[in-house]
Structure formats: structure tokens, C-alpha cells
Amino acid sequence: MEPHLLRLLFGLLLSGTRALAGYPIWWSLALGQQYTSLGSQPLLCGSIPGLVPKQLRFCRNYIEIMPSVAEGVKLGIQECQHQFRGRRWNCTTIDDSLAIFGPVLDKATRESAFVHAIASAGVAFAVTRSCAEGTSTLCGCDSHHKGPPGEGWKWGGCSEDADFGVLVSREFADARENRPDARSAMNKHNNEAGRTTILDHMHLKCKCHGLSGSCEVKTCWWAQPDFRAVGDLLKDKYDSASEMVVEKHRESRGWVETLRAKYALFKPPTERDLVYYENSPNFCEPNAETGSFGTRDRTCNITSHGIDGCDLLCCGRGHNTRTEQRKEKCHCVFHWCCYVSCQECIRIYDVHTCK
Ligand SMILES: *[C@@H]1O[C@H](CO)[C@@H](O)[C@H](O)[C@H]1NC(C)=O
Ligand SMILES: *[C@@H]1O[C@H](CO)[C@@H](O)[C@H](O)[C@H]1NC(C)=O
Numbered sequence: 001m002e003p004h005l006l007r008l009l010f011g012l013l014l015s016g017t018r019a020l021a022g023y024p025i026w027w028s029l030a031l032g033q034q035y036t037s038l039g040s041q042p043l044l045c046g047s048i049p050g051l052v053p054k055q056l057r058f059c060r061n062y063i064e065i066m067p068s069v070a071e072g073v074k075l076g077i078q079e080c081q082h083q084f085r086g087r088r089w090n091c092t093t094i095d096d097s098l099a100i101f102g103p104v105l106d107k108a109t110r111e112s113a114f115v116h117a118i119a120s121a122g123v124a125f126a127v128t129r130s131c132a133e134g135t136s137t138l139c140g141c142d143s144h145h146k147g148p149p150g151e152g153w154k155w156g157g158c159s160e161d162a163d164f165g166v167l168v169s170r171e172f173a174d175a176r177e178n179r180p181d182a183r184s185a186m187n188k189h190n191n192e193a194g195r196t197t198i199l200d201h202m203h204l205k206c207k208c209h210g211l212s213g214s215c216e217v218k219t220c221w222w223a224q225p226d227f228r229a230v231g232d233l234l235k236d237k238y239d240s241a242s243e244m245v246v247e248k249h250r251e252s253r254g255w256v257e258t259l260r261a262k263y264a265l266f267k268p269p270t271e272r273d274l275v276y277y278e279n280s281p282n283f284c285e286p287n288a289e290t291g292s293f294g295t296r297d298r299t300c301n302i303t304s305h306g307i308d309g310c311d312l313l314c315c316g317r318g319h320n321t322r323t324e325q326r327k328e329k330c331h332c333v334f335h336w337c338c339y340v341s342c343q344e345c346i347r348i349y350d351v352h353t354c355k
Contacts, residue, residue, distance in 0.1 A: 022105050022106035022107070022108075022112065022183065023099075023101065023105045023106070023112065023115065023116065023187075024050060024173075024176060025049050025050035025098045025099055025100075026048050026049060026050045026051055026055065027073050027077075027100055027119060028049060028050075028097075028098045028099075028100050029048055029069070029070040029073065030070050030071075030072075030073035030074035030076075030077060030100075031074070031077075031093060031095055031100055032095045032096070034047075034048070034070075035070055035074065038067050038070055039067070043059075043063060043066050043067070045059035045060050045063065045066075049098050050098070052175055052176045054171075054175040054176075055172055055175045055176070058171055058172050058175065062138060062168075064135075064136045064137070064138065065127060065130075065136055065138060065139075065168060067130075068123075068126045068127045068129075068130040068135075068136075069123050069126070069127065069168070069172060071126040071130075072119070072122035072123035072124070072125060072126030072127060072169070073119050073122055073123060074122070075122040075125065075126055075227055076115070076118040076119035076120075076121065076122030076123070077091065077093060077100075077115075077118075077119070077122075079118055079122070079227060079228070079230070079231035080114065080115055080118050080231075082228075082231060083114075083118075083231050083232075083234075083235045083238075085308075086301065086304075086306070086307060086308025086313070087307050087308070087313075088282070088283035088284065088295050088298075088307070088312075088313060088315075089104065089111055089280075089283045089292070090298075091115070092293060101115065101291070102291035103288075103289065103290065103291035104290065104291035104292070105291075106291070107278045107280075107290075108182070108183055108186050108276055108277050108278040109276050109278050109279065109280040110238055110241045110274070110276045110280055111238075111280055112186075112187075112190075112276065113186065113190045113238065113241055113274040113275060113276045114190075114234060114235070114237075114238040114241075114274065116187050116190040116191050116194065117190045117191065117193050117194030117197075117234050117237070117274055118194055118230075118231065118234055119173070119191075119194070120169050120173040120174075120190075120191035120192075120194045120195055121169075121194035121195055121197055121198055121227075121230050121234065122227070123165070123168065123169040123172065123173055124162065124165040124166045124168065124169035124194075124195045124198055125165060125198055125224060125227055125230065126165075127139075127164070127165040127168045127169065128160050128161060128162045128164065128165030128166075128198075128224055129160065129165075129224070131160075131161055131164060131165065132158045132159075132160045132161070134158075139161060139164045140158070140161070141158035141159050141160070141161060141221075142159040142160060142161035142162075142163070142164075142222060143159070145159055145222050146159075149220075150220070152218055153206055153218035153219065153220045154217070154218070154219055154220075155219065155220060155221065156207075156219025156220065156221065157207065157219055157220075157221035158221060159221040159222035159223075160202075160221070160222055160223055160224050162198055162199055162202055162222075162224055163199075165198075166195045166198065166199060169191070169195055170191075170192075170195065173191055174187075174188055174191055174192075177191070180253065180254065180255065180256040180257060181257050182246040182257040182258070182259060182277065185257065185258060185259050186244070186259060186275055186276065186277065189259070189271070189275050190274050190275065192271060193234075193237065193271065193272055193273060193274055194230075194234060196271065196272050197225075197230050197233050197234060197237075197272070198224055198225065198230060200272070201224075201225035201229065201230070201233070202222055202223070202224060202225070203222070203223060203225065204220045204221070204222065204223070205220065205221060205222075205223035206218050206219065206220040206221075207219055207220075234274070237272075237273060237274045238274060240273070241273065241274040241275060241276055242261055242262075242266070242268070242269035242273055242274070242275050242276075243261075243262045243263070243275075243276060243277065244259040244260060244261060244262055244269075244275050244276065244277040245259070245260055245261075245262045245277060246258075246259060246277055247259070247260050259275060259277060262277075282315070283295065284315035284317075285315075295313055295314060295315060295354045296317075296354055296355065297353050297354060298313060298314075298353060298354045299351060299352065299353055300313040300314055300319055300352050300353065300354055301313075301352075302319075302321075302350070302352050310352055310354070313354060314354035314355060315354075317354060317355045318354075318355045319352045319353060319354050319355055320352070320353050320354075320355060321350055321351070321352050322350075322351055322353075323348050323349065323350055323351070324348070324349050324350075324351045325346050325347070325348055325349075326346070326347055326348075326349060327344050327345070327346055328344070328345055328346075328347050329342040329343070329344065329345075330342060330343055330344070330345035331343045331345070
């Protein structure tokens with residue numbers, strides 16, 4: 001066989017087993033070529049990698065929702081990269097691979113727990129938002145949560161139907177998590193924790209109407225939390241995630257693995273907490289097997305004592321310092337009326353990078 005064919009076949013086999021081992025390869029829908037062609041070309045469900053039959057059926061039946069599903073995973077990844085920006089593992093994705101996080105998320109670690117939670121929350125969030133924007137005939141505004149209006153305001157605008165978004169996320173993102181193994185139980189738990197974070201933080205959003213913003217009339221609707229808030233909440237849950245152990249039970253359908261809290265002294269995790277059962281590598285050195293990129297050449301913060309500080313981020317290897325010139329706007333003057341003119345100045349910064 002031709003060497004490149006062999007490589008291709010090997011790649012497919014690898015991504016096939018990977019799809020079963022850890023995380024969904026349909027997440028690749030959120031990156032690269034597939035994503036950029038979503039707006040311009042009709043989506044072909046059969047061309048999305050790694051879908052199980054239930055997902056393929058969902059895709060074909062609800063094709064108009066699929067762009068929001070992809071958008072949701074993209075939102076989740078962007079939020080992950082924001083939350084982990086100063087950490088050793090910073091949620092890097094690999095554009096030209098179907099397994100977009102590489103092998104890192106194959107293990108049942110805290111990082112895997114976080115990414116599953118934020119991705120399934122992202123799907124629920126993006127679907128809900130696009131429904132409220134009226135982009136699909138399958139869904140729209142929420143009309144059951146109304147209740148009586150409050151003091152000084154009335155219902156108006158479009159209440160976001162988060163229950164629908166959550167339902168879609170549960171149907172689609174959890175479709176492959178029905179195996180009787182521990183990893184499936186973990187993924188399902190963390191997916192649900194991610195979605196619940198949205199439901200728990202639905203709130204009233206209001207707008208004033210009236211002469212020059214006088215708020216004579218105020219209309220309010222139910223709204224989802226900002227996705228940044230969802231990311232902050234899930235990052236806290238990552239920090240306090242519960243370590244579990246795997247237990248095997250014999251049931252009528254065969255062996256089933258379930259998870260139990262490892263430390264009986266601690267409060268057991270609720271359905272809102274993140275759970276994991278394998279320890280993370282330290283991500284200090286590059287390692288093809290664990291998928292760690294190492295922290296060499298990463299920019300570190302010389303004044304921070306946290307994980308983004310040069311000591312911890314560089315794993316004690318030390319750092320290099322160079323100066324960098326950046327052009328910035330300066331000496332800005334306000335001219336009556338109404339514009340601002342600025343000059344361009346060169347400022348010099350110290351940049352510290354890990355050895
Ligand atoms: C994240 O880590 C990768 C690999 O170490 C690095 O190339 C990239 O610049 C980092 N991204 C940020 C935003 O620090
Ligand atoms: C570096 O860390 C300090 C202390 O934690 C913080 O105030 C500062 O904003 C950080 N700088 C950057 C560029 O993140």
C-alpha cells in the first residue's frame with residue numbers, strides 16, 4: 001500500500017478508537033474548514049465525522065439547528081481558551097486533526113471534565129440564542145415562564161427558551177454516552193453539570209422605554225447568563241472538582257461501571273459538580289503520549305505568584321527575558337468638536353518566556 005494511504009488509514013483507525021476512548025470527534029465541526037463552510041454550503045450530515053446513528057438521525061431531522069450546535073462547541077472552546085489562558089495546559093486545539101484536542105482529553109481528568117461541561121453548555125446556549133433570534137422554525141421564544149408582571153414593569157421581548165437548548169444538547173451531545181463504562185458515566189455527568197449552570201442562572205433582563213431613557217415603561221424577559229459567566233462558574237467547578245473511583249457491578253445487561261466519591265469524608269458531589277477519576281499529567285514537558293505540549297516558550301507573568309507566574313508556569317526551569325517594542329497611541333488631544341487625534345509612540349516592554 002502507498003505510504004500516504006497507510007498513514008490515512010492509520011489516522012482513521014486512531015481517530016476511530018479515540019472517538020470511543022475519550023471525547024467526541026464531531027467537535028471538529030467547530031473548527032477549520034467544516035465550520036467556515038457552514039454558512040455557504042448545505043450541511044451534509046453524513047460528512048460530519050464520528051456521529052453515532054442517533055446523532056445522524058438528529059442531524060437529518062433537525063438540520064437547521066446544526067449550525068448552532070457547531071457554533072456552541074466553538075463558543076465552548078473559545079471560553080475554555082480564555083479560562084485556561086495562563087495555565088500550563090491552555091486548551092490548545094489542533095486544526096488539522098479530527099481529534100481536535102489531541103490525546104489530552106482521552107484520559108478521564110479534570111480537564112476532560114471541564115471541556116465536556118463547557119462544550120455541552122455551549123451547545124445549549126447557542127441553540128437557545130439562535131431560537132430567540134428567530135433563525136429556526138422549530139423553536140422560538142419561551143412563553144410558559146411568564147407569571148404575573150412585577151412592580152413597574154411588564155413582560156415584553158423574547159424570553160429565551162433555555163429548556164429547548166438544553167434538550168437539544170442532551171439529545172445530541174449525550175447520544176454517544178450510553179455505554180456501560182465509567183468514562184461514559186463521567187461524560188454524561190459533566191455534560192449535565194454544564195447545562196445546569198445555564199438553567200440555574202436564568203434571570204430577568206429589562207429595557208427602559210420612554211422619553212430620553214426616562215424608563216416610563218419597562219419591559220422584561222427571561223435571559224440566559226452571559227457565556228463568560230458560565231465559563232467563570234464552570235472554572236470554579238473545575239477547581240473544586242470531585243475525584244471518583246470506578247466500581248464494577250454485575251447487572252442483568254452485563255458488567256456496568258459506576259462512579260463513587262473517592263473520599264468519604266468530603267461532601268459527595270452533586271449533579272452540579274464536575275467529576276473525574278484520573279490524574280492529570282503536569283503538562284511541564286512535551287509528551288506525545290499524554291498530548292502535553294510542555295511550557296517552553298510560553299509567556300509568563302513575572303509578578304504573579306499564581307499558576308501564570310514564571311515559577312509555576314515554567315515548572316522551575318527558569319525564564320528568558322527580552323524586550324519588545326510596541327506601537328501605541330499616545331498624546332491624544334480632543335478637538336472641539338468632535339474628534340480626537342493621537343500620536344504614535346513606541347513603548348518598550350519586557351517579555352518573559354519559559355526556558
Ligand atoms: C497555548 O499553548 C500553546 C502550546 O504551548 C502555545 O503555542 C500558545 O501560544 C498558547 N496560547 C496562549 C494564548 O498562551
Ligand atoms: C501579572 O500578575 C499580576 C499579579 O497577579 C497582575 O496584576 C497583572 O495584571 C498580570 N499581568 C498580566 C499581563 O496578566
